[in-house]
Amino acid sequence: MNLKLDKIDRKILDILQSNAKITNAQLSKEIGLSPAPTLERVKKLENSGIIKSYHAKLDTDKIGMGVSTFVYATLKGHNKSNIEIFMEAINKIEEVIECHHVTGSGDFVLKVIAKDIASYQxxxxxxxxxxxVVDNLQSMVILSTFKDSKVMPIPE
Amino acid sequence: MNLKLDKIDRKILDILQSNAKITNAQLSKEIGLSPAPTLERVKKLENSGIIKSYHAKLDTDKIGMGVSTFVYATLKGHNKSNIEIFMEAINKIEEVIECHHVTGSGDFVLKVIAKDIASYQxxxxxxxxxxxVVDNLQSMVILSTFKDSKVMPIPE
DNA sequence: ATTTGTACCGAATTATATTTTGCATCTAAT
DNA sequence: ATTAGATGCAAAATATAATTCGGTACAAAT
Known part of the structure; x- marks a missing residue:
């Protein structure tokens, strides 16, 4: 599988990141090809795993999930077994929508959403x-989000 | 516009969050309705703004954006005008894909992606x-992400 | 020069989405 | 209890879009 992306591929990725529901016909117009090779390219991007998946983005307020937070978590010891215990437990909590292992002594950043402060607590x-295995938790409540781009730049 | 979500709506939202490319026919099967009312419900969810948009999720490594970080930024003074200057500047930087205003004295959390450490620096x-207006910056490099769910739970 | 592979296009086919129609259910007012 | 209005539904018909297919052009390798 060839992973080399040309200018047209990058344009396709750019468009699909910001609007996944565009029709193939419209996409083909915007990139300047006919529908057939356009679709071919999109399929190639999907099959190669460059495009991993497609998702609907919801309005957190409107679905009643008004509280979002970042949580910085430290473990009692950041050995492999503790990390595995932590990961497994975190994966079961659907309100934890992100969990990243970050630099700093074995620590994690979580993104958590909740209905309100009470249910968050x-x-x-x-x-x-x-x-x-959790030692310390430090929460930062998100007051407002003024950038949440689903479009990543793609280097040449 | 009625924003009340019943069980079926929540199921639709759940499915579309995890797979936006499902066909209406397949979606209707999974929720147990016929295509027409299914589409009606989806359109209602889109028009009401509950579904904001649809996005392709890319593989950061495969597009050559291997470095992701969280950055905690503090401003020199967190008054309205400084925040506006900061916001405007941040919006222009496409590598900053998220920016949240969080609790703590006028501080921000950014998510930043880059090709490699050198270009990050x-x-x-x-x-x-x-x-x-930026005072202090503290970076945490993401070593690995083991949860990045695009599916938020929806309260009843 | 010939072969091989890749990318593209236009047209036909197939799949899917959308609209329409009419029926059933529910609620509220009489 | 009956009626009127609203809502939600299934099924069929239509419109639109995606996909496939055959063929052409071009580039690189032999």
Whole structure:
């Protein structure tokens, strides 16, 4: 599988990142090819794994998930087994929508969403703090998000 | 516009969050309705703004954006005018894909992507540190991401 | 020069989305 | 209880879009 991206591929990726629901016909117009090779390129991008998946983005307020936070979590020891215990527990909590292992002594950044502050507190106390290997948790509540781009730049 | 979501709506949202490319026919099967009312519901969810948009998710490594970081930024003073200067500058930097205003004295969390550490450093020095109102920057490099769910739970 | 592979186009085919129609259910007012 | 209005539905018909197919052009390798 050839992963080399030309200018047209990058344009396709740019467009599909910002609007996944564009029709192939419209996409082909915007990149200046006919529908057939356009579709071929898109399929190639999908099959090669460059495009991993397609997702609907929801309005958190409108679905009643008004509280979003970042949580910085430290473990009691950042050995492999503790990390595995942590990962497994985190994966079961659907309100934890992201979990990243970051530099700094074995620490993690989580993104958590909740209905309101009360349910957030409950969630953290009952589900996250409760994970045996968790040492410290530090929450930052997101007051507002003024950039949340789903479009990543693609280097040449 | 009625924003009340019933069980079927929540199921639709759940499915479209994890797979935006599902056909209406398949979606209707999974929720147990016929295509017509299914499409009606999806359109209603789109028009009401509950579904904001649809996006392709790319593989950061495969597009050559191997470095992702969280950056905690503090401003020299967190008054309205400084925040506006900061926001405007940040919006122009396409490598900064997220920017959130968080609790703590006027601080921000950014998510930044780059080709490699060298270009990351260059980006931060030349574009981010350079914003006049920025006081302090603290970077955390993401070593690995083991949860990045695009599916938010929806409360009843 | 010939072969091989790749990318492209236009047209035909197939799949899918959208609209329409009419029926069933529910609610509220009489 | 009955009626009127609204809502939601299934099924069929239509419109639109995606996909496939055959063929052409071009580039690189032999």
């Amino acid at each position: 409950q969630l953290m106390l009952e589900k996250v703090s409760d994970i045996s | 260059q980006l931060m020095l030349e574009k981010v540190s350079d914003i006049s």
